[in-house]
Amino acid sequence: MTLEEKFKELKERNEKAFIGFITAGHPSAEDTSEIALAMIKGGVDILELGLPFSDPIADGVTIQQASESSLRAGMNTDTYFDVAAGIKGVEKVCLTYYNLVLQRGLEQFVHDCESAGITGLIIPDLPVEESKPLLKACARHETDLVFIIAPTTTDKRMAKILELASGFVYVVSLLGVTGERARLSDAVRPLIGRIKELELARDRPQIPLAVGFGISTPEHVRAVCEVADGAIVGSAFIKMIEERSGPELEDRKAMLTEIEAFTKSLKRETKNTR
Amino acid sequence: MLSKPDEHGKFGIFGGKFAPEVLMTTVEELEAAYITYTNDKGFRTELDSLLRTYAGRPTALYFAKNLSKMSGAKIYLKREDLVHGGAHKLNNTLGQCLLAKHMGKRRIIAETGAGQHGVATAMAAAVLGLECEVYMGTEDIERQKLNVFRMKLLGAKVNPVDSGSKTLKDAINESIRDWVTNVENTYYLIGSVVGMHPYPLMVREFQRVIGKETKVQILDAEGRLPDTIIACVGGGSNAMGIFYEFLSDDAVELIGVEAAGKGLETGEHGASICAGTEGVLHGMYSKLLQDEDGQIKQSYSFAPGLDYPGVGPELAHLAESGRVKMGSTTDEETLNAFKILSTKEGIIPALESAHAIHYAIEEAKKKAGEQKDHLIVVNLSGRGDKDIYTVAQVLGDRREAGYV
Numbered sequence: 279m280t281l282e283e284k285f286k287e288l289k290e291r292n293e294k295a296f297i298g299f300i301t302a303g304h305p306s307a308e309d310t311s312e313i314a315l316a317m318i319k320g321g322v323d324i325l326e327l328g329l330p331f332s333d334p335i336a337d338g339v340t341i342q343q344a345s346e347s348s349l350r351a352g353m354n355t356d357t358y359f360d361v362a363a364g365i366k367g368v369e370k371v372c373l374t375y376y377n378l379v380l381q382r383g384l385e386q387f388v389h390d391c392e393s394a395g396i397t398g399l400i401i402p403d404l405p406v407e408e409s410k411p412l413l414k415a416c417a418r419h420e421t422d423l424v425f426i427i428a429p430t431t432t433d434k435r436m437a438k439i440l441e442l443a444s445g446f447v448y449v450v451s452l453l454g455v456t457g458e459r460a461r462l463s464d465a466v467r468p469l470i471g472r473i474k475e476l477e478l479a480r481d482r483p484q485i486p487l488a489v490g491f492g493i494s495t496p497e498h499v500r501a502v503c504e505v506a507d508g509a510i511v512g513s514a515f516i517k518m519i520e521e522r523s524g525p526e527l528e529d530r531k532a533m534l535t536e537i538e539a540f541t542k543s544l545k546r547e548t549k550n551t552r
Numbered sequence: 553m554l555s556k557p558d559e560h561g562k563f564g565i566f567g568g569k570f571a572p573e574v575l576m577t578t579v580e581e582l583e584a585a586y587i588t589y590t591n592d593k594g595f596r597t598e599l600d601s602l603l604r605t606y607a608g609r610p611t612a613l614y615f616a617k618n619l620s621k622m623s624g625a626k627i628y629l630k631r632e633d634l635v636h637g638g639a640h641k642l643n644n645t646l647g648q649c650l651l652a653k654h655m656g657k658r659r660i661i662a663e664t665g666a667g668q669h670g671v672a673t674a675m676a677a678a679v680l681g682l683e684c685e686v687y688m689g690t691e692d693i694e695r696q697k698l699n700v701f702r703m704k705l706l707g708a709k710v711n712p713v714d715s716g717s718k719t720l721k722d723a724i725n726e727s728i729r730d731w732v733t734n735v736e737n738t739y740y741l742i743g744s745v746v747g748m749h750p751y752p753l754m755v756r757e758f759q760r761v762i763g764k765e766t767k768v769q770i771l772d773a774e775g776r777l778p779d780t781i782i783a784c785v786g787g788g789s790n791a792m793g794i795f796y797e798f799l800s801d802d803a804v805e806l807i808g809v810e811a812a813g814k815g816l817e818t819g820e821h822g823a824s825i826c827a828g829t830e831g832v833l834h835g836m837y838s839k840l841l842q843d844e845d846g847q848i849k850q851s852y853s854f855a856p857g858l859d860y861p862g863v864g865p866e867l868a869h870l871a872e873s874g875r876v877k878m879g880s881t882t883d884e885e886t887l888n889a890f891k892i893l894s895t896k897e898g899i900i901p902a903l904e905s906a907h908a909i910h911y912a913i914e915e916a917k918k919k920a921g922e923q924k925d926h927l928i929v930v931n932l933s934g935r936g937d938k939d940i941y942t943v944a945q946v947l948g949d950r951r952e953a954g955y956v
Contacts, residue, residue, distance in 0.1 A: 332847040333721065333833060335728045336572045342715060355845045376570055377832045381846030403570045403832070407560060428574040430735060435576060453574060454733040 281324070281398050281422050281445035284369050285486040285507055288323060294548040295446075295508030296499065297488055298541060299326040299373065300515055301344040303353030305523045307361050309530070313519060314365045316534040320541025322368060323548075326400065326510065329358045329374035336402035338457030340513040344520065355382055363394040371398035371424065371445075376408075384415040391421055398422040398445045406438050413442060424448050427473060429465040436476055446486040449473070449506065451493065457513045459492035462501050470505045500547040511544055557866070561749020562837075564872065566865035569748040571835045574732050583750040585655045590757065595654060602646050606679060607636045609643075609761065613769035613929070618896040623913045624920025628778070629899070629932040630766050630794060639902065639934030640762060640790045641672035641743060647758035649676035652739035659683045659734065662741045663727040665692055665720030665786070666857035666904070667699025668934055669743030674708035684708040687726045691718035692856050699938055717850040720860045724834050744787025745864030748835030752864050759793025766929060767797050774927060780805045780915060783931040784907040785878070786822065786857045788864035790933035795876060805877065808867060809911040811853030812880035820852040823880045824863040825871045838865045854883045854942055855903035857934075881907040887946060889913060890936065902934030903942065 279287070288295055298317050302310050314325055330345035330353055337345070355378060362370060372391055379387045379401065391399065399421060404412065409423060416423045422445025427436060430453065439447070449470065452463035466489055477484045489502045490510030502509040518540060522533035561567050571579055589595040603609040612631045620627045632640035645662075652660055660677045662684070664670030670686040677684035686703055690712045693700050703710050716722040724747075731740040745752045745759075770778055781798060783791035785808040798804045813821035821827065828839040831846055841849040841861035851861040870876040881889075886903060889910035894900045901909060912930045919926040936943075 332716065333725050335725050335834070336574075336732070338729070339715075346716065349847065354847075375832075377840075377842070377846040377848075379846075380831060381842070381844065402572050403835070405569060405571060405573055405576050407576075408568055408570055426573040428572075430574055430577045432577050435573075439573075450574060453735055455729045 279369060280420070281369060281371070282486065284323065285446060292550055294503040294506070294551055295323045295486070295488060296321065296545040296548045297324040297326055297508055297510040298322040298515055299328060299510060299512030300519070301328040301330055301341060301348050302358050302361050303330065303348035303351055304344040304516065304519060305347060306351055307353065307357055309523065310361050311364050312534055313537055314368070316537040317541045318368045320538040321545035322541050324369045324371055324508070325365065326371045326373050326512070327362055327365070329355065329372055329378060331375035331378055334375060336455055338455040338513060340458070340516050341456050344516045359390045359394045362396055366395070370396045371400060372396045373400040373402070376401050376404045379412065384412050385418070388415045388419045388421050392419045396421070398424050400424045400426070400448055402426060406435070406442055409442065426450055427469070429453060429469050433472065433476060436473060440473070440476060440480065440485065443485050446488050446508065447473070448510070449487050449489045451489050451491045454491065456491055458494040458517065462498045463492060466502065467505055496543050496547045499544050500551065503548045503551040509548065515540070557749060557753055561753070563866045563869035566836070566838050566869045567749055567752060568837050569835060570832045570837065571748045572732060575735060578735050579748055579750070586651060586750055586754050589651055589654050595650065599647055599650055602650070603643065603761065607642050607646060608634060610765040611635055613766060613773065615773065616897050619893065619913070622896065623916035625916035625926040625928050627912055627916060628770065628773070628929045630762060630929060632762060632790065632931060632933045633899070633901065633905070633935035637668070637672050637675055638937060639668040639672065640759060640793060641669045642675060643761055643793070644743065644755050644758040644789060645669070645672040645676040645741060648739070648741045648754070649673070649680045649682060652741070653680050653682060655739065657737060657739035659685070659738045660741050661685050661687065661727050661730050661738055662743060663687045663720065663723035664743065665723065665859055666855070667692065667696040667703065667938060668857060670708070670710070671699050671702050671706065673741050673743070674703045674706035677708065678706050685711055687711045687713050687723040687730070689713045689718040689720060689723050692720065692723070695856060695942060696938060697941070720856070721848065728834070744789040745792045745866060746787040746834060746836060746862060752836065752866050755789055756792040756796060756866060759789050760796050762790065762793040762931065763795060763797030766794055770929060776927070777801055777804050778927040778929045780807060780926070780928045781931070782807045782809060782908045782912045782915065782928060784809045784858060784904050784933060785825070785863060785867065786811070786860050786904060787862070788867040790931050792864060792867060794931040799875065806875065807877045807879055807911065807915070808871065809907045810878060810880040811855060811858035811907060812882040813852040813854070815882055816880060821880070822851040822853040822858045822860060824861060825868060825878045826880045833862045836862070836865045839863055839868045854946065855886065855907065855939070857902070857904040858907065879911055881910045885910045887943070890943065899932070900936035901932055902936045903939045905931070905933045906936070
């Protein structure tokens with residue numbers, strides 16, 4: 279299923295998309311498979327699986343530390359695709375930084391995504407200006423390159439982004455890096471409004487909009503889903519994994535139960551929204 | 553052959569704007585403001601005046617008689633160590649702080665490795681009445697205590713960075729994160745010819761004064777252009793600064809010297825052009841130190857200003873085209889040159905610049921047999937006060953081990 283089909287299917291059920299992010303290999307590759315399974319049981323619609331990079335400039339301290347610990351534990355691009363291929367029963371999107379895609383070779387990277395059942399790519403340090411080569415590779419493998427729109431994005435840039443976007447658009451809710459915030463950014467509503475206005479002026483079906491950065495509670499998710507097509511939660515999961523993944527089997531079981539319950543509590547808020 | 557980026561900020565295949573979307577509008581605004589103000593007569597007059605009366609420009613071009621005699625060529629030193637603050641860094645920070653002020657940004661953030669750029673930023677911010685915060689790796693804070701204290705005295709806030717390798721690259725990561733968060737009122741002042749367009753172009757233009765002066769001075773002193781110009785390369789700002797004016801003078805050989813650290817073969821070095829591969833880091837496509845997957849490797853040099861796993865895109869381009877020749881010098885060789893310049897010329901060089909001094913001595917010896925009066929200019933980019941603890945420690949360790 280393509281990402282746009284997924285959003286469509288959800289819409290028919292009067293639901294919005296709940297998108298959950300975890301860093302592959304944090305705390306270990308085996309844990310990632312189990313954590314993903316718990317999220318799937320909890321009802322996650324799209325799993326955003328991070329391939330960690332040594333210098334993640336768009337991420338806050340929580341995801342940065344998870345990336346460092348994953349790399350220390352031996353995560354690499356080959357292992358990443360193995361782990362991703364093993365996760366089934368959910369739409370999967372890869373989030374990573376451009377250098378890792380570049381070094382594997384654009385064609386090879388997208389090919390490996392396709393083989394692992396990954397249908398979309400999010401590259402936070404690849405703006406539209408530099409995206410042409412990767413877009414070409416993505417087109418050959420029916421993989422979506424998900425672009426980001428931020429509160430600082432001008433209408434002119436926005437139009438360029440919407441022209442090339444596929445799958446969904448990742449709407450960054452605030453000025454800043456990833457990480458939990460106490461309240462939802464005031465920038466979300468006006469930003470979504472601006473995007474929709476531009477979309478209306480275009481002669482094509484509207485692309486789904488998913489909002490991320492600083493979204494960590496069921497209240498945030500509901501508020502986002504009232505205006506957008508999906509909500510993205512990342513750092514809250516990473517923090518939960520970080521705090522609860524102790525050495526004992528019991529700890530791990532408890533962590534997985536908690537992840538599942540947390541996912542359920544967030545997914546619930548995407549249903550029957552206004 | 554003049555080197556100019558294309559409309560996408562690319563020098564050949566290198567450069568570009570690989571920045572998070574949040575920053576793209578700001579980067580576009582910065583590019584526009586940079587073009588507007590640097591073409592503005594008032595701005596240029598103000599900057600020239602600051603460079604002359606505050607920074608102490610023009611700096612001398614000094615004929616190093618003793619060094620020349622012992623090595624067999626005529627060696628001149630461009631005395632950027634005499635710039636206020638002790639390094640060429642102030643040329644750039646004055647330019648960018650003035651730009652920030654004209655753009656209405658009151659808060660300056662900067663990254664620093666050796667602390668020289670941090671100090672130069674703190675100075676420029678102080679004199680222009682701007683708020684200043686500097687990000688610095690905890691590892692570098694430890695080895696450059698003097699500069700940390702100087703920054704604080706100058707009224708800057710020093711923010712320790714404890715992530716990754718705790719050095720320059722991580723300080724840059726943290727600065728970018730701050731910038732992403734405070735983009736509306738904050739100006740990110742990059743200290744070298746690295747990062748996304750327009751920084752590599754802008755920093756080179758602000759450092760270009762080094763080469764402009766050198767050209768006039770060497771013609772005045774020798775009546776001809778030098779045969780060779782040598783500069784050390786970390787990110788590449790002092791090298792681009794002195795090279796640029798000579799790019800179209802084909803007879804002038806330009807040599808960049810990278811940090812070979814403990815030896816290129818050990819993997820512990822900072823030689824991104826000599827031993828690196830192409831990739832994307834900190835907004836630019838350039839030569840990097842990285843593993844097969846593209847994870848950035850930790851660089852190493854005892855000269856913190858050269859301890860960076862990337863290099864400016866324009867320099868990567870000029871090296872690939874063959875216009876600039878690249879070499880590298882180990883810690884050990886550098887230490888020797890550091891001692892030679894101190895004892896023979898009474899100048900304690902920055903460890904960064906001492907890399908270029910070593911290379912110049914070797915080059916002079918090589919050319920001595922081939923040509924009479926081979927003329928070399930070395931960019932002495934900074935003074936070595938900041939490094940005396942590092943040197944004392946290296947020498948002290950050896951004394952204990954019985955080497956000295």
